[in-house]
Amino acid sequence: MVLPTGYVRIGDMIYLHASTGAGYLCSVDGEPVCVTITHLDGIVYARSVFHHSMNYRSAVVHGIAHRVTDPEEKWSALRAIVEHLAPGSWTYARQPDRRELAATAVLAVSLAEASVKIRTGPPKDDADDLEVGGRWAGVLPVRNAFDPPEPDPTSAVDGLVPAHVASRVNPRPRNGAPTDHVR
């Protein structure tokens, strides 16, 4: 059983969260789990099909999942998970009340047993293919891009997108002036 989920890293721990109603994540409390996170960084084009590849950063974590019961650790983990997904939302949106906290389970997995695999750089072609020549080879960089935000149709606030959302679409230059809102 492999399932996609949100996560965050704090120090030497990975935190996952789930609805207590969903059950699947809660059922692994105290059980061994494997957590895998992969970022695709590029498509590697070689002279030969055989040497085509991907540039990526991948982590594989093995550990026992422990449900977080300490209220402060749970609060910190939830804040970090939200800020990982949507930076700025923890302070902008309404924070969880007691009922919502009870409906949310947080699991912690230690990073003590973790391995990382990374591929970077250009293709590695055979000498024969390099000699023959005539074929382009290189890397096509891949990244997550954000398109213009789509406001909730039920929204009373018309088109004002707050800066913590708008800035993800067109990140301001390092020395540029901040923009508070975009339409």
Next chain:
Amino acid sequence: MVLPTGYVRIGDMIYLHASTGAGYLCSVDGEPVCVTITHLDGIVYARSVFHHSMNYRSAVVHGIAHRVTDPEEKWSALRAIVEHLAPGSWTYARQPDRRELAATAVLAVSLAEASVKIRTGPPKDDADDLEVGGRWAGVLPVRNAFDPPEPDPTSAVDGLVPAHVASRVNPRPRNGAPTDHVR
């Protein structure tokens, strides 16, 4: 054990490939596996932290992995895997020779036992939070974007990027003229 890998779907099958030297994928020949594929489509911003979410399409496939031994099925699967990763590369690059084919294992998993989970659309906020108002909510669309290709430094062909690569960076308009090469 969960590992990232390339894949392709052909009809009712998922195909994965691996180096015969790597061993990990080959070792699951005849064994039950779980294959999970997730596309992140958007970050869902709600009025409350609790209702923050993600829009996504996720497939979870359970089945027995079978190593493909039929040469035609293996050839078709490899072509499809390459064309999924790098459309156009199968005909542009040098195709696999006998040695390279022997070094590559292909595994097939039936889609007979598969489930799909999808979230789309705007956030679902509590009525109380809608009444209070004052907070923006909506969806920030997410997609894979390609940055300008980085030619292999050892390349004899200088800056000519073939169309099947260049067109991924700036997809030409539906009725636009084709461009063969870009610098």
